Amino acid sequence: VKSDEAHDEL
């Protein structure tokens, strides 16, 4: 899983 995807969360 690319961590970038998680960064759309707060």
Place this chain on the structure above:
Amino acid sequence: MNIFRLCGDLSHLLAILLLLFKIWKTRSCAGISGKTQLLFTIVYTARYLDLFTSFVSVYNSVMKIVFLTASYGTLYLMFYKFKPTYDHNHDSFRILYLIVPALVLSFIIVHVYTVMEILWTFSIYLEAVAIMPQLFMVSRTGEAETITSHYLFALGSYRALYILNWIYRYYTEDFLDWITIMAGIVQTILYCDFFYLYITKVLKGKRLSLP
């Protein structure tokens, strides 16, 4: 964005505003842990540095700015404006015991070895345990004001709602991030005792006091 995520964010926002409202209205930060507030400020600062490097949406940026502003505002009220009301004798949890392990873990379990990524991971781990000084303070004084209880309930609900959001995202987007999920579960578990007391006492109109 899904309904769980939105409710989680709104719950988080409500918690932060409730705390500011409580301090401003009562002109006092009695019963509030300055150490927990300091930890949350470190969390937001480490995580939202990406405001300068990546743009997700207006909603995201606005929320990040609100969280940052509110947390620094809370620190200002606690440690400057209403400092005499800060109950530091009961706020005796050692925060280095939380900061150091969170920092070490963020170097061990991290997706990518970049400064921003390690800071983001550190913020996730630190957030999971940042409430401990506050819960410790409630257990030491044996009680919490009703508005403080509402604050804690909203703050605890936020990560619990995020867990539902992650389950939803797993089924709809095949999205899975074990770092946030495990930290989020730890964070929610820490509130379980409090949730129980909140439901059995505060919602029945009683003050939260420990037996």
